[in-house]
Amino acid sequence: MFKGTNASSGIGIGTAVIVEEAELVIEKRTVADVEEEVQRFKGALDKTMKDTEALAADLATRVGEKEAEILQGHMMLLMDPMLTGEIENTIKGENICSEFAIEMVCTMYANVFAGMEDELMQQRATDMRDIKTRMQRVLLGVDTVDIASLPAGSILVAKDLTPSMTAGINPKNVTGIVTELGGKTSHSAILARALEIPAVVAVSDFMAEAKNGDFVILDGDAGVVFVNPNDAIKTEYTAKRDAFLAEKKELEKYIGQPTVTMDGVTVELVANIGKPQDVEKVLQYDGEGVGLFRTEFLFMDRNSMPTEDEQFEAYKKVAEALAGKPVIIRTLDIGGDKEIPYMGLEKDENPFLGYRAIRLCLDRKEDIYKPQLRALLRASAFGNIKIMIPLVTCIDEYREAKTLIDELKMELDRKGIAYNKNIQVGIMVETAAASLIADIFAKEVDFFSIGTNDLTQYTMSVDRGNDKISYLYSTFNPAVLRSIKRIITCAREAGIMVGMCGEAASDPMMIPLLLAFGLNEFSMSASAILYSRKLITSLSTKELQEVADKAMSFATTKEVEDYMREFVAGL
Ligand code: PEP
Ligand code: MG
Numbered sequence: 001m002f003k004g005t006n007a008s009s010g011i012g013i014g015t016a017v018i019v020e021e022a023e024l025v026i027e028k029r030t031v032a033d034v035e036e037e038v039q040r041f042k043g044a045l046d047k048t049m050k051d052t053e054a055l056a057a058d059l060a061t062r063v064g065e066k067e068a069e070i071l072q073g074h075m076m077l078l079m080d081p082m083l084t085g086e087i088e089n090t091i092k093g094e095n096i097c098s099e100f101a102i103e104m105v106c107t108m109y110a111n112v113f114a115g116m117e118d119e120l121m122q123q124r125a126t127d128m129r130d131i132k133t134r135m136q137r138v139l140l141g142v143d144t145v146d147i148a149s150l151p152a153g154s155i156l157v158a159k160d161l162t163p164s165m166t167a168g169i170n171p172k173n174v175t176g177i178v179t180e181l182g183g184k185t186s187h188s189a190i191l192a193r194a195l196e197i198p199a200v201v202a203v204s205d206f207m208a209e210a211k212n213g214d215f216v217i218l219d220g221d222a223g224v225v226f227v228n229p230n231d232a233i234k235t236e237y238t239a240k241r242d243a244f245l246a247e248k249k250e251l252e253k254y255i256g257q258p259t260v261t262m263d264g265v266t267v268e269l270v271a272n273i274g275k276p277q278d279v280e281k282v283l284q285y286d287g288e289g290v291g292l293f294r295t296e297f298l299f300m301d302r303n304s305m306p307t308e309d310e311q312f313e314a315y316k317k318v319a320e321a322l323a324g325k326p327v328i329i330r331t332l333d334i335g336g337d338k339e340i341p342y343m344g345l346e347k348d349e350n351p352f353l354g355y356r357a358i359r360l361c362l363d364r365k366e367d368i369y370k371p372q373l374r375a376l377l378r379a380s381a382f383g384n385i386k387i388m389i390p391l392v393t394c395i396d397e398y399r400e401a402k403t404l405i406d407e408l409k410m411e412l413d414r415k416g417i418a419y420n421k422n423i424q425v426g427i428m429v430e431t432a433a434a435s436l437i438a439d440i441f442a443k444e445v446d447f448f449s450i451g452t453n454d455l456t457q458y459t460m461s462v463d464r465g466n467d468k469i470s471y472l473y474s475t476f477n478p479a480v481l482r483s484i485k486r487i488i489t490c491a492r493e494a495g496i497m498v499g500m501c502g503e504a505a506s507d508p509m510m511i512p513l514l515l516a517f518g519l520n521e522f523s524m525s526a527s528a529i530l531y532s533r534k535l536i537t538s539l540s541t542k543e544l545q546e547v548a549d550k551a552m553s554f555a556t557t558k559e560v561e562d563y564m565r566e567f568v569a570g571l
Pocket of ligand 2: 390430451454
């Protein structure tokens with residue numbers, strides 16, 4: 001049995017497919033017949049082109065046009081006569097095999113691109129290396145795993161999942177995910193939850209143990225993985241999986257029900273999304289709105305910034321689909337660890353404490369922030385959009401953003417463009433500083449949303465993605481709990497709405513405490529909504545006060561967790 005971090009609920013049973021970028025060995029081979037070798041190269045070029053075309057078309061229909069753009073860029077390179085001509089000439093001139101000629105020519109171009117100042121050109125270097133490897137794989141007959149067309153019942157095993165890998169995952173075929181890296185709040189874990197694929201992450205050295213074709217069982221709740229287990233384990237987990245699926249079906253009866261506690265307190269149960277397409281799941285699971293739209297996903301996996309109009313269309317689509325229900329859209333939370341090559345950001349020494357989110361946006365008003373805010377304002381004419389600012393640490397940041405929004409409103413007025421004049425502007429409370437001055441913020445901002453993923457990281461001074469120190473990373477730590485309670489109290493005293501969009505909002509052990517503290521809105525992965533509604537409607541906030549007082553009286557994380565685990569088990 002392997003132990004990891006439980007990242008996405010459910011039991012995955014299936015066949016391991018190892019996704020690994022195998023090292024290619026490119027040898028310099030002299031060829032006897034250069035004409036024949038040129039034909040071999042042309043054949044490989046043709047196949048690479050066709051494969052790329054098919055992949056781009058598939059990605060465009062399944063995920064989106066923008067995601068397919070990178071692959072379309074690869075096709076342009078493959079069609080470039082200068083590049084292909086030079087490879088042919090190298091084969092002929094040096095009497096060498098195609099794979100080595102490709103290596104020489106493509107590497108030379110990639111190095112030239114990499115040395116250029118322009119970020120876009122540097123991105124071309126990555127593209128050039130990518131097509132080089134693709135052609136060489138075809139020539140050497142080394143298969144790449146095509147994630148989009150894995151057979152049904154596959155358990156994806158990888159060191160880590162890149163955004164482009166995850167874009168290709170088809171939940172019909174992938175029944176589980178195991179990765180060696182990542183944490184509960186890493187974006188691959190968040191994506192696994194959005195796709196409702198059971199996942200266990202941070203399983204050390206798993207790749208050394210598992211082989212392609214191994215029979216794998218994983219428990220996404222307990223965070224354990226079995227490789228080729230015995231029959232007793234197979235029977236036990238097959239039963240667990242069936243029970244999990246039956247329970248999921250059972251939860252459907254909560255669709256259309258209000259989210260009201262036993263003592264009549266109504267709360268909002270809303271969803272976290274990353275792309276306009278995610279709205280489908282929100283509606284499927286009866287989300288009462290969107291509590292967090294992470295807009296950075298619109299900026300990732302592409303070669304240039306989405307234009308104001310593209311952003312406007314994306315925000316409008318979500319606002320319209322939610323038909324008047326609240327849609328909280330967070331302005332760009334990028335920089336530091338979340339790299340976007342075309343933005344030309346320098347590497348930060350300390351990414352989580354660095355040049356990111358609102359700090360970056362206020363520094364790049366013209367090319368980044370204004371177009372986004374303008375797109376948000378324009379889209380606000382089509383639904384109930386609220387603007388949320390991430391990583392705020394002091395009131396000046398909020399004021400500066402608010403002034404900018406007011407200026408843009410006047411600009412839209414002058415141009416006669418419609419927008420919601422009363423659009424609400426709130427903040428994520430996710431830094432220790434914002435928590436400590438929550439009373440000051442509460443007097444000025446329209447709403448709070450507590451980002452526990454970062455709040456825990458900044459309160460505990462613990463990198464949220466580092467599994468060596470993950471024992472410190474818990475929202476049940478008394479310091480974090482006090483911070484959460486204080487933020488909610490400050491908001492309630494000032495009469496503003498307070499929600500939570502960090503992963504803790506859907507934690508069954510945390511929900512009773514949040515209800516007792518007076519949280520108004522719970523924002524989570526859409527797939528967690530119905531279970532949370534079931535739990536909330538079974539609780540009474542009055543009776544929970546005692547539970548919360550007791551939980552707050554403990555000195556250690558373990559005591560709080562043990563107590564809450566026992567409480568939830570007894571429900
Ligand atoms: C958070 O920090 O809790 C949050 C919701 O935002 P993200 O996970 O995108 O940092
Ligand atoms: Mg955050």
